[in-house]
Amino acid sequence: MTLTDRSVRELLDAFAASTPTPGGGSAAALAGAVGASLLAMVARLPRPRAASDADHARLEDAGARCTVLKDALTGFVDADSAAYDMVASAYRLPRDTADEKAARSAAIQEGLRHAIAVPLDVMRACAEAIAHAQVVAALGNASAGSDVEVGLELLRAGLRGARVNVEINLESVKDAAYVQRVRNQIEGYDPRS
Helix, strand or coil, X not given: CXXXXXXXXXXXXXXXCCCCCCCHXXXXXXXXXXXXXXXXXXXXXXXXCCCCHHHHHHXXXXXXXXXXXXXXXXXXXXXXXXXXXXXXXXXXXXXXXXXXXXXXXXXXXXXXXXXXXXXXXHHHHHHHHHHHHHHHHHHCCHHHHHHHHHHHHHHHHHHHXXXXXXXXXXXXXXXXXXXXXXXXXXXXXXXXX
């Protein structure tokens, strides 16, 4: 059973368990998914502030895109745990011979790239949902302002949490050019947006 197929109580128990997964990366994706869900909900509420057909279309588009992002972020909850498990498995490979050491090192580096790719995707999805929040806040139901703010806070937490995971995994990557490319990418994401 995937993490996201569990009940809320079971999922929280999994986060609280003494196992390394699910961990912070999965939690960041979950926070982002809940944040995007709130924005999608506000975009669909009746009595929006959108007055023109164009404004209604913008609000509808923002809500639809937040729904797509919610679904992607939900998938990243499990993908992040799988990426961590890949790295952990690589560290357990034998290293008695030179060939084993080389294979283990290559597997670790490949696993680390996966463990970086997923939180990078979480960062991208959270940043995109944050951008849609402006439309939802301006054109959505005025009574749901606190829902927009909570959604934004969760998306910002998801973005920051994912960034922490990217940065910690970059510390073990040996390819300096790859590390610099990723560092350049994450500098473009501002969770305060």
